Amino acid sequence: MAKDEILIVGAGPVGLTMACELKRHGAKVRIIDKSPVYAHDSRAVGVHARTLEVFEEMGVLPEFLKTGVKVTGMNLYSGNHRLVHAQYQGLDTPYCFIIDLPQTDTELLLIHHLEKLGVKVERNTELNNLEQKEDGVEVMIKSGERSLVPDEFAYVVGCDGARSTCRHLTNIAFPGSEYPSNWIVFDAKIDWSYDSQELQLFLHEDGVVGFFPLPKERMRVTCELNPHKKGEEPPPVTYDLALSLLQKRVEPSFKFSQPQDLSRFIIHHRQVTDYRKGRVFLAGDAAHLHSPAGGQGMNTGIQDAFNLAWKLALVMSGKGKSALLDTYHQERHPIAKDVLSMTDKMTKIATTKIAAFSFMRDAVMSFAGSFEKITHQLPKRLSQLYYTYEPNDFLVNEAKDHPPEHIEVGGRAPDHLLMQEGKEVRLFDLFKGPHYTLLLFAGKKPTEKELESLINFRHPHLKTYYLYRNESDLKCCPEKGVCLLDREPSCHTHYGITKTTLVLIRPDNVIGLIQQPPNLKHFENYLKKVFV
Numbered sequence: 001m002a003k004d005e006i007l008i009v010g011a012g013p014v015g016l017t018m019a020c021e022l023k024r025h026g027a028k029v030r031i032i033d034k035s036p037v038y039a040h041d042s043r044a045v046g047v048h049a050r051t052l053e054v055f056e057e058m059g060v061l062p063e064f065l066k067t068g069v070k071v072t073g074m075n076l077y078s079g080n081h082r083l084v085h086a087q088y089q090g091l092d093t094p095y096c097f098i099i100d101l102p103q104t105d106t107e108l109l110l111i112h113h114l115e116k117l118g119v120k121v122e123r124n125t126e127l128n129n130l131e132q133k134e135d136g137v138e139v140m141i142k143s144g145e146r147s148l149v150p151d152e153f154a155y156v157v158g159c160d161g162a163r164s165t166c167r168h169l170t171n172i173a174f175p176g177s178e179y180p181s182n183w184i185v186f187d188a189k190i191d192w193s194y195d196s197q198e199l200q201l202f203l204h205e206d207g208v209v210g211f212f213p214l215p216k217e218r219m220r221v222t223c224e225l226n227p228h229k230k231g232e233e234p235p236p237v238t239y240d241l242a243l244s245l246l247q248k249r250v251e252p253s254f255k256f257s258q259p260q261d262l263s264r265f266i267i268h269h270r271q272v273t274d275y276r277k278g279r280v281f282l283a284g285d286a287a288h289l290h291s292p293a294g295g296q297g298m299n300t301g302i303q304d305a306f307n308l309a310w311k312l313a314l315v316m317s318g319k320g321k322s323a324l325l326d327t328y329h330q331e332r333h334p335i336a337k338d339v340l341s342m343t344d345k346m347t348k349i350a351t352t353k354i355a356a357f358s359f360m361r362d363a364v365m366s367f368a369g370s371f372e373k374i375t376h377q378l379p380k381r382l383s384q385l386y387y388t389y390e391p392n393d394f395l396v397n398e399a400k401d402h403p404p405e406h407i408e409v410g411g412r413a414p415d416h417l418l419m420q421e422g423k424e425v426r427l428f429d430l431f432k433g434p435h436y437t438l439l440l441f442a443g444k445k446p447t448e449k450e451l452e453s454l455i456n457f458r459h460p461h462l463k464t465y466y467l468y469r470n471e472s473d474l475k476c477c478p479e480k481g482v483c484l485l486d487r488e489p490s491c492h493t494h495y496g497i498t499k500t501t502l503v504l505i506r507p508d509n510v511i512g513l514i515q516q517p518p519n520l521k522h523f524e525n526y527l528k529k530v531f532v
Contacts, residue, residue, distance in 0.1 A: 003136045005030055006312060007153040009166050011121040012039065013103065014284030014301035015159030016110035020058055021309030023117040025434040025507070027316045030153070031119065032141065034126035034160075038111060040261075043103035045212050045220050046071070046295030049088075050384035050412070052095040054306050057432055057509065060113045067109065068101035069213050074199035074378070076369070078362045080251035083203075084369035088379045092414050094428075098199075098295070100213050100220075102187070106298075130156060130169050132278045155312060157281045159305070162268070164286035170277045176270025176289065181207065181351060182225040182234045184242055186262040190219045192254035201350070204249035205358065208350050212295075221246070221256070222292065224351060225264075237264045267291045269344050271336055275329040281308060288336040293346040294382045296339050303384065304332050310434065310507040319461060319531055324394065331389040331410075342381065385412065389510065396526060399516035404503075405496025409514050413437075413505045416494050418467065419485040427491070428509075430465060436530075437505040438464040440518070441486075441497045442473055450500040451476040456520055457502065459527055467491060 006022055008015050011033035019031045047055070047064060055061040076084040088096045111121060128148055129140040137156045140148045158166025167174060190211065194200050196219065200211040207224030214220055223245050225234055235241060239259050247253045268289040275282055284301030308328045314320030352358055368374045380386060389395055389410035397409040407413065415428045431437050440454045455478045458464055466483045468474055469492060477483035486492055495503070497516075502523065504513035513526055 003152055003154050004028055004316070005153050006316065007032070007127075007137070007139065007151075007156045009033075009127045009156065009158050010160035010164075010284075010286070011035075011107070011111075011123075012159065012161065012284065013044070013106050013110060013298050014305050015157075016107060016114055016121075017054075017058070017302045018157055018159055018283060018305040018309055019119055019121075020060070020110060020114050020117060021305060022313055023114070023119055024058065025310050025313030027309075027313040029119060030122070031114075032122045032125040032127065034124065036124045038107040038121075039103045044106070044292075044295070044298035045100045045102060045214065046299070047099040047101070047106070048295065048299045048383050049091060049093045049095045049097070050387075051299045051302050052099060053093060053385075053412075053415075053428070053509070054302060056428060057306075058113070059432075060109060063109045063113075064099055064101070064106075067105050067215065068099035069197070069215050071098040071100050071197060071199060071213050072096070073195075073197075074201070075194075076201050076203070076365065078203045081362075081366070082369075083362060083365040084375055084378075086375040086378045088383075090376060091380060091383055091385060093383070093385055094415055101215055102220075103298070105215075127156075127160075127165050127169070130166070130280065132280065137279045154316060155279045155281065157283060157308070157312075158286045159283050159301070161285045162289055164282065166280055167272065167282055167286050170280050172277055172282065173273045174270050175273070176268060178266050178268045179291065179347060179351075181227070181266075183222055183265050183267065184225060184237050184262065185220070185222045185265060186239070186242060186259050187214060187218050187220055188256040188259040189217060190221075190254060190256050192250075193252065202250050203350060203358070203362070205353065205355070206249065207245070209246060209249050218258075219256075223249075227353065234264070237262060267347070269340050269347075271333070271340055275304075275333055276325065281312075281328060283308060287332075288340060290340055291343040291347040293343045293350065296343055296382065296384070299384055300336055300339050303335070306508050307332055307510075313434065314507075321530065321532055324530065327392050327394055330392050331395075334390055335387050338387070387411075393529060394512055395510075396513050398519065398522060399501065399514040402499040402501075402516050404501060404514060404516070407495045407503070407511060407514070409511050411511055413439075413503070413509050413511050414494065416491040418491060419487060420482070425484070430463070431505060431509050433463070434507055436462045436507060436512070438462045439503040439505065440464065440466050441492055441495075441501040441503065442466065442468045442476075443500040444469055444492060444498050446473065446500055448476070450517070453518060453520075454500065455481075457518060457523060459531075461527075461531055462504075 005028040008031040073087040125143040212220040283304035290297040502515040502518040
C-alpha cells in the first residue's frame with residue numbers, strides 16, 4: 001500500500017505533465033496507461049504561448065523548440081479570397097508563436113523528461129475499480145494478463161481522456177453533445193503556393209478544410225466531410241476521397257504526397273460538473289472535450305495539470321493546507337467553460353451551411369480582417385496568456401489606493417529583465433522552482449519610511465526579492481535580502497506599479513496576492529491560510 005503516493009491514470013500529454021510537475025515539486029507519483037505504447041499519430045499538434053511558458057518552467061522547453069516548427073500566423077480564406085490574416089506579434093511573452101509538432105513527439109519529449117526525474121510510465125496497465133476512504137483511495141489495478149492487484153493511494157488524478165474510467169467510477173456527470181459533422185484527418189507533404197509556416201483555414205459551403213504546419217515539411221490536414229442524410233452511413237474514408245474534397249474546396253488546386261494516419265473523427269463539446277470528487281481529480285479530456293478549433297484542448301489540459309500539481313504536492317508535503325485543493329475546480333472549471341464557449345462559436349460559425357449566414361460571415365470577417373487591432377485579438381485569445389482566475393480565499397486583492405494597472409490577482413505574472421549585482425536576470429528564472437515568489441516593489445519615488453516598511457516581509461516557504469528603481473535606494477536593502485535594480489524599461493512600468501507594492505506569485509506563476517500599501521499583519525494572515 002502506498003498512501004504517500006499519487007496515482008495518475010493516463011499517460012497522454014496531460015498525465016505526463018501532471019507526473020513531471022508532481023515529481024518536480026517533490027511528490028511521490030505513479031503513472032499508468034492502458035495503452036501498450038504512446039500515441040502513434042498526430043492528434044493535437046499546436047503548443048500555444050502559455051503552454052510554452054509552462055514547459056520553460058518545467059525545464060523541457062528547449063527540446064520542444066528544437067523538435068517543433070514555429071508558426072507565426074494564421075489565414076482564413078473563402079475560396080481564394082483571404083478574409084483574415086492574423087500574426088502572432090505584440091503578445092506579452094517571450095514566445096510570440098505556436099510550436100506545432102505531432103502528439104507523438106510531445107509525448108516522447110515528456111516521457112524522456114519524466115524518466116530523467118526517475119519515473120517510468122507503466123504501460124498495458126489500467127484502473128479497474130476505486131473506492132474512496134477518509135484518508136486515501138483504494139484501487140484495483142490490472143496489468144496485462146495478470147490478475148487484479150489491490151493498492152492504495154493518497155489521491156488519484158484521472159487524465160484518461162474522453163472515455164475516462166476515473167470519471168465513470170466516480171459518477172461525475174459529463175453533460176454536452178457531439179457536433180453533427182464527420183471529419184477526416186491525415187498528415188502529408190503538400191505542394192502548393194501557400195505559406196507552409198502559417199495556419200491555413202478554408203471555408204466552403206460543403207465544409208471546412210484546415211492545414212497545420214508540422215516538422216519535416218509536412219502538414220496536418222483536417223477536412224469536414226460532405227453532409228449526409230440522417231441515418232445514412234458516411235462514405236468510407238480513403239485518400240482519393242480526401243483529395244477530391246480538398247481540390248474542390250481549396251483554390252488554387254494542389255498535390256499531396258506521402259500521406260499517413262488517415263482517420264475519421266467526430267467532435268464534441270462537453271464539460272464535467274465537478275473537477276474533484278473527494279480524493280479523485282479529473283484533468284484534460286477527462287474533464288472537458290472541445291472542438292479542435294483554435295487548438296485549445298491539449299493546452300487547456302496541460303494548464304489543468306500545472307494548476308493542480310503544485311497544490312497536491314504542497315499538501316502531500318505537510319506544508320500546505322488541504323483547502324488549497326478546493327481551488328482547483330473553482331479556478332479551472334470557469335476557464336474551460338469559457339474555452340468551450342469560444343470554440344463552440346468558432347465551430348458553428350465556420351461550419352454553417354446556411355448560405356445567407358455564410359455570405360454575412362464572409363463579409364464581416366473580410367471587413368474586420370482589414371483592422372490590425374481586431375485581427376490581433378485572435379492570437380491573443382488563443383495564446384491562453386490572458387485568462388484570469390476568479391477571486392477565492394487564496395486569490396486576494398488588497399491594492400486599494402494605487403492598484404497596478406497591468407497585472408491582476410488570478411492572472412499570470414509576466415516576464416521582465418532586471419539587474420542583480422550588475423548582471424541581467426529574468427523574472428521567469430526567479431520564479432522557477434517549487435516555491436512562492438514574493439516581489440516587493442519600492443515604487444517610483446519611495447519615502448524612507450516606505451522602504452523600511454518592506455524589510456520584515458519574509459517567510460521560510462517564500463523566495464523574496466526587492467525591486468528598486470534607483471541605485472541610491474539599494475542601501476535600504478535588507479542584509480540578507482536579494483535586491484534587484486529595476487532600470488527602464490522597468491518592471492514597475494510593465495506591471496503598472498507606481499507606489500510601494502507587494503506582489504505574491506504562486507508556484508504556477510499566477511499572482512495570488514497584491515497589497516498596496518503592503519500590510520504585514522494581513523500578509524501573515526494570508527500565509528496562514530496557505531501554509532500549515
